[in-house]
Amino acid sequence: xxxxxxxxxxxxxxxxxxxxxFTACDNINLQxxxxxxxxxxxxxGSGKSTLLNxxxxxxxxxxxxxxxxxxxxxxxxxxxISEARRRLLSRTxxxxxxxxxxxxxxxxxxxxANVGERLMAVGARNYGQIRGxxxxxxxxxxxxxxxxxxxxxxxSGGMQQRxxxxxxxxxxxxxxFMDEPTASLDVSVQARxxxxxxxxxxxxxxxxxxxxxxxxxxxxLAHRLMVMRQGQxxxxxxxDQVLDDPQHPYTQLLASSVLQA
Amino acid sequence: xxxxxxxxQQQQQYQQAAxxxxxxxNFAFLDEQTKRMIRRSILxxxxxxxxxxxxxxxxxxxxxxxxxxxxQVTAAVLGRDDVLKVIDQGSDDTTNAVNxxxxxxxTAGVATTERTADATLIQTRHRIPETPLSSxxxxxxxxxxxxxxxxxxxxxxxxxxxxxxxxYGLMSxxxxxxxxxxxxxxxxxxxxxxxxxxxxxxxxxxxxxxNPKLDxxxxxxxxGAGREKRxxxxxPYTSVKSLDFEDYPFEIExxxxxxxxxxxxxxxxxxxxxDDHGARMYVCSDSDYCRQRVAAQSAQSTPSGxxx
Amino acid sequence: MNQSRRIEVRQLxxxxxxxxxxxxxxxxxxxxxxxxxxxxxxxIxxxxGAGKSTLLRxxxxxYRASSGSVKIRHAAxxxxxLEWVDLVSASPQQVHAVRNGTxxxxxxxxxxxxxxxxxxLVAEPLIxxxxxxxxxxxxxxxxxxxxxxxxxxxxVPPATFSGGEQQRVNIARTLISDxxxxLLDEPTASLDEGNRDTxxxxxxxxxxxxxxxxxxxxxxxxxRALATRLFPLPA
Numbered sequence: 044x045x046x047x048x049x050x051x052x053x054x055x056x057x058x059x060x061x062x063x064x065f066t067a068c069d070n071i072n073l074q075x076x077x078x079x080x081x082x083x084x085x086x087x088g089s090g091k092s093t094l095l096n097x098x099x100x101x102x103x104x105x106x107x108x109x110x111x112x113x114x115x116x117x118x119x120x121x122x123x124i125s126e127a128r129r130r131l132l133s134r135t136x137x138x139x140x141x142x143x144x145x146x147x148x149x150x151x152x153x154x155x156a157n158v159g160e161r162l163m164a165v166g167a168r169n170y171g172q173i174r175g176x177x178x179x180x181x182x183x184x185x186x187x188x189x190x191x192x193x194x195x196x197x198x199s200g201g202m203q204q205r206x207x208x209x210x211x212x213x214x215x216x217x218x219x220f221m222d223e224p225t226a227s228l229d230v231s232v233q234a235r236x237x238x239x240x241x242x243x244x245x246x247x248x249x250x251x252x253x254x255x256x257x258x259x260x261x262x263x264l265a266h267r268l269m270v271m272r273q274g275q276x277x278x279x280x281x282x283d284q285v286l287d288d289p290q291h292p293y294t295q296l297l298a299s300s301v302l303q304a
Numbered sequence: 305x306x307x308x309x310x311x312x313q314q315q316q317q318y319q320q321a322a323x324x325x326x327x328x329x330n331f332a333f334l335d336e337q338t339k340r341m342i343r344r345s346i347l348x349x350x351x352x353x354x355x356x357x358x359x360x361x362x363x364x365x366x367x368x369x370x371x372x373x374x375x376q377v378t379a380a381v382l383g384r385d386d387v388l389k390v391i392d393q394g395s396d397d398t399t400n401a402v403n404x405x406x407x408x409x410x411t412a413g414v415a416t417t418e419r420t421a422d423a424t425l426i427q428t429r430h431r432i433p434e435t436p437l438s439s440x441x442x443x444x445x446x447x448x449x450x451x452x453x454x455x456x457x458x459x460x461x462x463x464x465x466x467x468x469x470x471x472y473g474l475m476s477x478x479x480x481x482x483x484x485x486x487x488x489x490x491x492x493x494x495x496x497x498x499x500x501x502x503x504x505x506x507x508x509x510x511x512x513x514x515n516p517k518l519d520x521x522x523x524x525x526x527x528g529a530g531r532e533k534r535x536x537x538x539x540p541y542t543s544v545k546s547l548d549f550e551d552y553p554f555e556i557e558x559x560x561x562x563x564x565x566x567x568x569x570x571x572x573x574x575x576x577x578x579d580d581h582g583a584r585m586y587v588c589s590d591s592d593y594c595r596q597r598v599a600a601q602s603a604q605s606t607p608s609g610x611x612x
Numbered sequence: 613m614n615q616s617r618r619i620e621v622r623q624l625x626x627x628x629x630x631x632x633x634x635x636x637x638x639x640x641x642x643x644x645x646x647x648x649x650x651x652x653x654x655x656i657x658x659x660x661g662a663g664k665s666t667l668l669r670x671x672x673x674x675y676r677a678s679s680g681s682v683k684i685r686h687a688a689x690x691x692x693x694l695e696w697v698d699l700v701s702a703s704p705q706q707v708h709a710v711r712n713g714t715x716x717x718x719x720x721x722x723x724x725x726x727x728x729x730x731x732x733l734v735a736e737p738l739i740x741x742x743x744x745x746x747x748x749x750x751x752x753x754x755x756x757x758x759x760x761x762x763x764x765x766x767x768v769p770p771a772t773f774s775g776g777e778q779q780r781v782n783i784a785r786t787l788i789s790d791x792x793x794x795l796l797d798e799p800t801a802s803l804d805e806g807n808r809d810t811x812x813x814x815x816x817x818x819x820x821x822x823x824x825x826x827x828x829x830x831x832x833x834x835x836r837a838l839a840t841r842l843f844p845l846p847a
Binding site: 076079234235238241245263266267279280281283284287288290291292295296299 | 628629630631632669673674675676704705707708725726727728739740
């Protein structure tokens with residue numbers, strides 16, 4: 044792993060979000076550095092998915108701000124810029140892998156079109172090149188390139204997830220958000236996907252924020268962990284610190300609850 | 305002798321001077337407030353080339369799908385001194401064209417013509433005339449589905465957003481899919497274009513053959529969709545570019561044949577089956593253009609100008 | 613400050629609070645001071661259960677110190693000047709950087725990552741530091757050969773290996789990076805005599821190259837072979 048640079052890629056300051064009277068996220072502060080993988084762990088209702096959506100530009104927070112260091116335009120306040128700019132950045136500078144591939148893929152177009160879409164959205168106009176890039180990324184996520192013209196529904200669940208990842212990586216984003224990327228997959232399929240994610244993250248030096256309820260996934264992928272409970276961060280630190288020497292009662296509860304196979 | 309009588313009758317049918325409109329109708333059927341509303345929409349549309357402007361479409365005496373949008377636009381811009389041409393699939397004498405022309409005859413009494421060059425207003429379904437248009441003319445297109453992204457994105461809310469952000473990657477995806485599956489871009493009519501380097505537009509179901517005519521046309525081009533209640537426009541001399549890929553550039557249709565009547569090899573040809581054995585004839589779709597050429601050729605062959 | 617000092621621990625204490633057991637406090641050690649220089653091999657010496665592993669893990673910042681400081685001499689970039697980083701108060705990013713470039717830890721057991729082959733596992737730290745994959749794999753092969761892991765096992769993930777084989781892979785994976793500071797927790801416990809001697813030689817070589825080593829060795833033979841100093845941990 045390359046040493047972390049001195050300025051963060053993503054900063055959340057006093058981030059809160061309320062749904063009516065219910066506080067989903069309460070005054071969250073975090074920094075993410077280039078190449079770093081941050082795991083956000085917690086049980087259902089902890090607010091981790093809400094936090095992820097606020098960080099990824101999908102949900103304007105009730106309070107606080109999200110600052111992102113873009114490739115070409117310096118640091119932007121994610122919710123002060125226009126929706127058009129935010130959408131563009133969400134295609135070029137960062138990516139989002141949904142728990143269910145159905146939410147992250149276009150079901151009616153081929154795998155190649157799914158992977159190439161972002162390139163076309165930012166103005167790529169050479170069919171041969173777009174197709175070439177699509178093939179390259181299919182290979183990278185270990186999908187047989189002969190299936191480039193197949194529809195997503197003809198792929199298995201694990202392959203669909205890998206396709207989703209390829210679709211996100213094609214514009215070489217510096218940050219990927221992942222919402223329970225392996226939760227809806229069979230265990231054996233999960234292992235392969237986690238391996239792939241591990242490799243890609245280290246090879247491409249891409250930062251990631253991964254929301255998961257599975258501590259084993261967090262251990263494998265994340266450098267750092269944030270433990271959330273009822274909208275608050277109860278503990279954070281290096282992954283091995285949080286899992287091997289948990290300080291907060293809730294973290295100790297979580298760590299002790301993990302079943303060993 | 306018989307021929308010239310028929311010709312004269314035909315002349316009367318398609319080339320008619322202005323008359324008094326029928327009593328009981330406002331000029332061109334629509335009331336003046338409605339016309340003002342439509343004109344405001346048209347002005348907006350002209351100010352934002354290619355952008356779909358919603359308008360309060362009225363009930364017209366023919367159902368959706370028969371050109372109510374085009375008729376309302378025509379009714380809003382029509383004046384007493386205008387000369388109106390109406391075509392359908394390039395021809396002045398199909399049912400649709402005849403009915404619409406008669407409608408404006410009765411409610412506005414305007415002069416009508418079948419000669420493209422003589423018209424000030426041309427309402428059309430599915431074709432652009434071969435004869436080049438000139439400055440001062442207005443083309444009015446009948447549009448069934450105004451939204452170019454509709455088949456890729458069913459939600460109106462979403463497509464409006466995509467237009468607002470010039471987010472047209474989805475259309476390129478559609479073209480990519482065509483090439484991946486069929487080896488070429490399959491769209492042959494209503495071929496999507498980008499207007500003034502900004503808005504993506506559907507030019508109505510004209511064949512892609514006609515797309516180049518949209519680009520920097522001296523005429524004002526107005527598009528009316530009655531069922532969807534949208535108006536859009538391309539002002540004169542505006543750039544209109546058909547979508548393509550660098551390595552799969554936009555191409556128009558071509559035929560091996562030329563027109564059986566006038567010999568043109570530069571116009572859009574209709575294929576006609578003439579007998580039960582499947583014998584075919586290729587004829588210009590634009591009947592006025594074809595007729596003009598035939599007339600010019602026979603004038604050449606008989607210098608006196610009398611029919612041969 | 614002694615130029616060859618690599619580790620400086622001051623007033624280190626560790627107490628576990630077990631909230632699952634009603635907040636039970638378990639003090640392990642307190643007031644620990646330790647200095648380790650380049651070329652030294654300091655062996656933590658105490659009865660079983662006294663907290664040797666805990667101390668070692670505090671040196672790696674795997675366990676969080678309850679109080680005190682753990683300073684490691686670290687160069688931010690290769691070839692740059694050395695500076696002191698206190699792992700107790702440093703940011704997670706800094707700790708990570710120290711672990712990446714300076715501080716290695718041979719744990720008692722290999723943490724198995726499914727599906728990764730032995731060769732890739734051992735080559736990974738070098739690839740992460742920017743080495744070309746091919747060159748990294750060549751080096752990995754050298755280490756594995758020395759530790760007598762047969763070539764036919766190199767493409768196999770170590771999950772099915774014996775304890776001794778897994779431990780040899782674990783050792784290769786850490787020593788391959790040539791860390792200036794090495795922490796070793798019973799590295800030879802599951803090894804036979806031959807392999808044990810190989811590992812002793814390797815650690816000796818690291819020490820000779822200037823590494824500062826802190827270790828826990830149950831086996832007196834190993835202790836005698838490697839230790840330059842014993843560090844007693846009061847119970």
